[in-house]
Amino acid sequence: MQSTPSQSPDLAQGLVTRKNRGQYLVRMNGREVPCTISNRLRKQLLYPTADPASRRRRVIDVREIDFVDPIAVGDQVAFIEVEDGTGHIVMVLPRRTKLSRWAAGSAVRRDDSALHMEQVLVANVEQIVLVFAAAQPKPAWQLLDRYLVTAEAAGIPALICITKMDLVKANRLEAALNIYRSCGYPVVQTSTVDGRGIETIREAFSGKLSALMGKSGVGKTSLLNAIEPDLGLRVNAVRERDGKGRHTTTHVEIFPLSSSGGVVDTPGMREFALWHLEGPEIASYFPEMRPYLGQCKFGASCRHENEPGCAIQDAVAAGAIAEARYQSFLKMASE
Numbered sequence: 001m002q003s004t005p006s007q008s009p010d011l012a013q014g015l016v017t018r019k020n021r022g023q024y025l026v027r028m029n030g031r032e033v034p035c036t037i038s039n040r041l042r043k044q045l046l047y048p049t050a051d052p053a054s055r056r057r058r059v060i061d062v063r064e065i066d067f068v069d070p071i072a073v074g075d076q077v078a079f080i081e082v083e084d085g086t087g088h089i090v091m092v093l094p095r096r097t098k099l100s101r102w103a104a105g106s107a108v109r110r111d112d113s114a115l116h117m118e119q120v121l122v123a124n125v126e127q128i129v130l131v132f133a134a135a136q137p138k139p140a141w142q143l144l145d146r147y148l149v150t151a152e153a154a155g156i157p158a159l160i161c162i163t164k165m166d167l168v169k170a171n172r173l174e175a176a177l178n179i180y181r182s183c184g185y186p187v188v189q190t191s192t193v194d195g196r197g198i199e200t201i202r203e204a205f206s207g208k209l210s211a212l213m214g215k216s217g218v219g220k221t222s223l224l225n226a227i228e229p230d231l232g233l234r235v236n237a238v239r240e241r242d243g244k245g246r247h248t249t250t251h252v253e254i255f256p257l258s259s260s261g262g263v264v265d266t267p268g269m270r271e272f273a274l275w276h277l278e279g280p281e282i283a284s285y286f287p288e289m290r291p292y293l294g295q296c297k298f299g300a301s302c303r304h305e306n307e308p309g310c311a312i313q314d315a316v317a318a319g320a321i322a323e324a325r326y327q328s329f330l331k332m333a334s335e
């Protein structure tokens with residue numbers, strides 16, 4: 001094992017906010033230090049992430065790992081400062097959370113389990129903010145359910161933000177939103193037109209690293225601008241630089257907030273959402289289903305579809321689990 005930064009006074013520590021082709025921007029005390037890592041460290045860091053089921057464990061050739069970067073945006077890294085103002089990363093600190101997908105290119109190498117590798121898109125996210133509009137476009141609850149499952153699977157708290165509240169009557173969405181509240185998810189309703197909820201959402205973003213998820217047009221940029229003037233502009237500028245067809249290269253960048261938190265906009269979220277989930281396992285990512293797990297007649301083998309004596313189906317019939325949420329579960333479990 002390598003020593004910790006505190007044992008090595010010559011090491012600096014910072015947050016990876018952005019990266020591009022082996023170059024990492026590391027934020028430390030408000031300053032951004034361009035950093036690199038050695039190929040040797042690249043291999044060392046990568047090795048432990050190879051599929052543990054593989055009996056042919058080996059260090060993977062550097063040329064094969066171009067697409068699987070051992071350092072993710074959001075990582076805390078220790079680095080040696082070089083005289084020219086750049087840095088050399090020597091260690092990645094343990095991750096508290098990660099949002100991942102399979103590495104691009106792994107599908108063509110399915111026969112070689114050593115290449116079934118996880119690509120961490122963002123590390124250490126502390127909160128996922130799911131942004132949906134009250135109208136224009138109207139809320140897609142099934143998509144919200146998918147995002148919530150993603151957050152649950154990653155072990156990251158979720159917050160639901162309903163924007164454009166000025167476009168609907170205040171109680172218009174209460175029935176739907178109460179379902180989510182009763183599952184334990186906080187809901188904040190905002191409008192950048194009349195200003196409601198902005199102070200609440202600003203506080204919710206403060207002091208932590210948040211990932212935004214939400215379709216185009218729901219008002220993410222407007223919301224960020226309301227929280228902090230020009231933050232939304234910075235996020236949008238990056239999107240333009242990136243272009244629209246960004247389904248392969250997923251550009252991820254952390255935007256620091258003046259409140260000491262940060263925001264990461266994650267354009268590729270949709271595709272990797274359920275990257276490692278299996279059918280029945282998904283029920284455990286619906287908090288309201290958890291109390292019933294293990295109580296079905298067929299135990300752990302129950303798929304909660306049309307089996308007799310299913311505790312989940314009984315709870316749906318009794319109104320203890322919302323029908324709409326159960327339908328979302330069935331859809332996800334059958335994929």
Ligand SMILES: Nc1nc2c(ncn2[C@@H]2O[C@H](COP(=O)(O)OP(=O)(O)OP(=O)(O)O)[C@@H](O)[C@H]2O)c(=O)[nH]1
Nearest residue numbers: 163164165191192193215216217218219220221222
């Ligand atoms: N009435 C109303 N309109 C809003 C509100 N917030 C945003 N809009 C409008 O909704 C449209 C889309 O807003 P954006 O903030 O650009 O949406 P976005 O989620 O950033 O969209 P992408 O960048 O494409 O992902 C714009 O025309 C905004 O003016 C709101 O609270 N109320």
Ligand SMILES: [Mg+2]
Nearest residue numbers: 220221222236
């Ligand atoms: Mg935007």
Ligand SMILES: [Zn+2]
Nearest residue numbers: 296302304310
């Ligand atoms: Zn069941």
